[in-house]
Amino acid sequence: MSFLDQIFDNLWFILVLKVGLVMGFFLTAPLGIGYAEHKILAHMQHRLGPMEAGRFHGWAQLIADGVKFIQKEDIIPKAADRWVFSLAPAVVLVPVVLVIAVVPFGPDVWAENLDVGLFFLLAISSVSVIGVLMAGWASANKFSLIGAVRAAAQLIAYELPLILAGAAIAMLAGTLSLVGIVEAQRDFWFVLVQPLPFVIFILASLAELVRTPFDMPIADSEIIFGAYTEYSGLKFAFFLLAEYAGIVVLSAVASVLFLGGYLAPPGLDFLPGFVWMSAKIGGLSFLIIWLRATYPRMREDQLQRFSWIGLIPLSLANILITAVVMVLI
């Protein structure tokens, strides 16, 4: 074997490379989405957004924000539970990074092709609920606790529609592996036969990310910042990073499950798969930002009602119909 082949065959080298690429994606993609959110929200509100940082339309605004957060004082309230308080950002952040490792971004562009990729993804993303509860409880602050408990209720309520919508796709594709699901969409994208689960998945993702209109747990105008109120500096930045990385990751997962992942629309495959995947992630992120600009937030009881009485029966009915149709056809 040649020298290069020997390097690329080495398990450790591959591992370090994959970790590096995943972390690199995790640190840069949220910056792009965060900047897009600033600008898109601004223009939808008839204003300009960041214009000064980096001279040209404020492209370096989020980098400046990152530097600002790093150099801030790390405040831990006196009554707070130090260890739980400090570990909560990590518990919220790490699941998002892990999900990046299983998502295919292009033909042969992925970190790991797990056979149970979809299951792994959904299970891991449920872990961040614990992080929010840790943050709210350890803050020793009534508003944080209210925010954390709202978050826990909301995240649990919307896990089920997420999983059930994903289950319908797994049934259609016949595999839980994300690469397998993309490959199974070579004939037609699953959104064409499963439009309702697509909508359910997007709405449940919005609620999982605690984004408007489901951002009652953060509710800026009511409980300051909910579970994250007492955080400052880098820990706070990690929560924000987790939110924007979550937008990217859940857009990627939704593209993989419903929009054909890195597959081009029929006839347009002169562009590489990675470009199409980026376009789909960008489109879904734009939709998520658009929804934030447009809608007021839902009340907690409206939110719960929407999930338990609305989305879950719909997704269950959808699974039933999918199963029947699959057997008949």
Add this chain to the structure above:
Amino acid sequence: MAIDTGRGGEVAPEEERPPKPLPGVGLIKGLLVTLRHLFSRSITQQYPHEKPDLPPRTRGVIALKQENCTVCWKCSRECPDWCIYIESHKETHEPASGGRARSVKVLDRFAIDYALCMYCGICVEVCPFDALFWSPEFEYATYGIDELTHEKEKLQEWTYTVLPPPELEEGAEPVEEAEGESAPHSEAPTSAAPVAAPGAGAEEGGA
């Protein structure tokens, strides 16, 4: 928890109410509104790269035209904040054409302390001789509070930034043009009030 809207609970009869739209239509309309705003021009004025376009009667800073001031002290007395500092003394002059000596007040110091000034404009309104004017300048922030007290030289400089008075609105009574009456920064300033006796001829300035 009904709120009393004052109409006594009347609801329009069934036929007269507008038809209920399909559920979800309102949500889509909202999305289209934000999308339309996305593509329309933003109305932000990027200060400090662009200067703001201020209305004509903007109250930025107060300018003093020393020629018009007769040191009557009205502005200093009427200022609610007591931020106008005036010092003066009286001098007697023999007029050139003979006659008894006239005493004239001379302005030694006229300072407005903009750290105290609340920009109410009472001094400008109350001045009988039109010596104080509003100017739209607002960029005079300093690094020390002492520098916010503008002496009469600085106040005279502000007169070069005073705008001409805005046009009269439609239907307003036309103003008769008195002899030589004009804005402070044109060539022949005269005091508007009848300081000079009618028979003594027009006097240039107030000196």
